[in-house]
Amino acid sequence: MLGFAAPPQGWIPVSLRHNARADEGNGLTLSTLAFFLVMAGYYMIRPVRDQLGGAVGSQSLPLFYAVTFGVMLLLTPVFGWLVAHVSRRRLLAWSYSFFIVCLLAFVPAFVAQERIGARMLGVVFYVWVSVFNLFVVSLFWSFMADIFVSHQARRAFPLIALGGMGGAIFGPLLTRYLVQVLGVAPLLAVSAATLGLALLLLLRLSARDERAGDTSAAQGTGGSLWAGIRELWSRPFLRYMAVLMLLGDGIGTLAYALMADYAKAHFADRVARTAFYNDLDLATNALGALLQLTLTRWLLVRFGAGWGLVVPALVNIVLLLMVAVFGTGDVRLLGMIVPLLGVMLVTTRGFAYGMTKPAVDSLYTRVPRETRYKGKNFVETAVWRFGDVLVTSGVSVLAWLGVGVGGMGLIGAGVATMSAWVARRAGRAPDLAKD
Template sequence: MNSPRPTETGQVYAPVMSALAFFFVMASYYIIRPVRDQLSGVVGSQSLWFFYSVVFVVMLLLTPVFGMLVARFPRKRLLAWSYSFFALCLLAFVPAFVAQDRIGARSLGVVFYVWVSVFNLFVVSLFWSFMADIFNSAGARKVFSLIAMGGMAGAIVGPLATKMLVQVIGVAPLLVVSAVALLAALGLLLFLSGSQEHGRGTDEPVGGSIWAGIKELWSRPFLRYMAILMLLGDGIGTLAYALMADYTKAHIADKVARTAFYNDLDLYTNAIGAVLQLTVTRWLMMRHGAGWGLVVPALVNLLLLLGLALVGSGQVEMFGVAVPMLAVTIVGSRAFAYGMTKPAQDALYTRVPRETRYKGKNFVETAVWRFGDVLVTSGVNLFGMLGVTLSGMASVGVGISALAAWIARRAGHAPDLAPEAPASRGTPSGPALKA
């Protein structure tokens, strides 16, 4: 039986509530992200490959578990269990951070780095799979950049909250604040999932094989393009992150100061990403299609890495302030990834079957992503042993970015993508929801 068409009220409030939920999801993550990064700043890039290797193995082990949960349980229950589990884990980590100096940054870092990586990838991936489940492609082009804007606002508020609170309450209590934000997001998503006017009239399990995410990587051209783009794009971000870990290890010894430094990087990144979503991203996706939202960031990365190859470890003048070119590269690359690439990717996922949205998408955004981290950090260590300079590594990145731009263009025209839904579908007052 066909589900009832969404009401005009649902057309207006579904994207508003989605944006608010994503605000709390990203605020929760960005409150604890500097806490994680200050641990990597202690050990430097030489230990990052080990962190990422453990994360990759954990992701591979969790892929069939996630596939089983998606296949057997309704999305409302899946959301409730997943988000509640991560909130409880946040509270469980509080005593460990109270005793960080006794435990040691490397030991605590391995466990917490793995956990935060799983937290980020699964919580955010599940959120966007749910969004792709309730909006059609026309609605996605209209509102995904705005929903992402809600997340970007949370990604700005999170670092601001950390900046204000870390000097007052210290590192460990930040985990409690993060857990509260995550539970607020869960409440909004459960309301959306349970409302018949906002959904597709079904909360049935996705069904299918628990291995479907892995199998579809070989059978769907679009998913293969997404996997390749994930490896190439992640390579640029991980390269900059690894080099920044060496910088903080050499220059910032105090854990509170390291937390504040990484917090500032996140704050600038998310502020620029918010501007992109308010100005360029939605216009580009509506006017030229979501595929161009993948191409433009790859070209921006190419230009940033050209600058890094020329300047190396030197500084550039920005608004009268001398800034390390490495910091400019990491902020610019991340800003376009969050402010443009992510909304474009998730808009394209509305044009694939439901099983692909949950299982295939999740496999690409978890196991494939972390496999790329292992490759890049291992490569950085190898280049370092061979005496390759920062400029030399950046030059390699230029070639990777050029290849990413070509793959991105093909991904937007993958043969297995469903046709775009007409832009006129839905009421003038809001986006098209799936009915």
């Protein structure tokens, strides 16, 4: 193996520690470049997905999320079977290849979007992008947690995430140009090409790991198909992660739903909506990259991954209190007048991607391999999408009851306060292996 993966007991022989120091740089380079490509491809299809939400407004989001949640529950045992019985290399190859083919198949559907309808295409594409997240983005980080040990992860994951942020900035920049020249549908083919390049790098990384003696990578994890659900109830750390996911989703989805109504009211065609959401993604990822360059790595190395969960929650409290006070007003930022809701969306997402995500994935290096794949992916897909359904339905009910943006901001601030408390406990969960 590359020298990164720890045995179940968390002990590493001296010879492997030497190999880890020798090979960590090459593994880090391959991982960072692969994540750059994954995120570049992903952020080409995100604004394509989001413009569908902007076309129908927040009232249709509960339907999108409900269908997605149902599909996630159906896919949980399928993913559990694959992880249990298929080698890591085949799991990567089959998953990524499937989505490359799907991306190409969606091209003619988006050419015919006006005939199909944004609502129908939106349901299908929302579900598909969520499955994409399970088998591509989340699987990538499960793989990373499999080949890095905890102390390396705190150093390496912010840098790998920074590479992803580079891709997440490059993707929207390329999209901004291509959507004007080519339109929406061809973006999917470009995304498929970047995903194919990422797969080649990940297969090379896995092959190096196997040649170095990681025999566990050549076989599945074994265990139950339903281990992801079972471990949610048996592992305190996963329970904290699930609660933290729901609370964080409450904040993020609230901002997203409010922004969907804004986009519906201000942008009439899909090209304008795609460009708008693309600019939001660009600002979000620029903030995430800045955090990873300046604060995140220092915080994780100096104080531990737990604080990488607490700090974003504290930032969210401040932002949501501002929304509670100022509502939908505008603010002056960097010499520009921008909607406060846009600032909230960009900042909450920027801290989530630039700090929370590397911290969470660092903590997953301290759990068994089966938990890294099955438990982690269940929390990051089914639990996440359940939160989407819960929050969007709640926003609709609150709006029906006459609760305005200020009131929703105050409720969100309370949710963020609870999130800070849970985040602090998650970093000290009793079932985490010693650092």
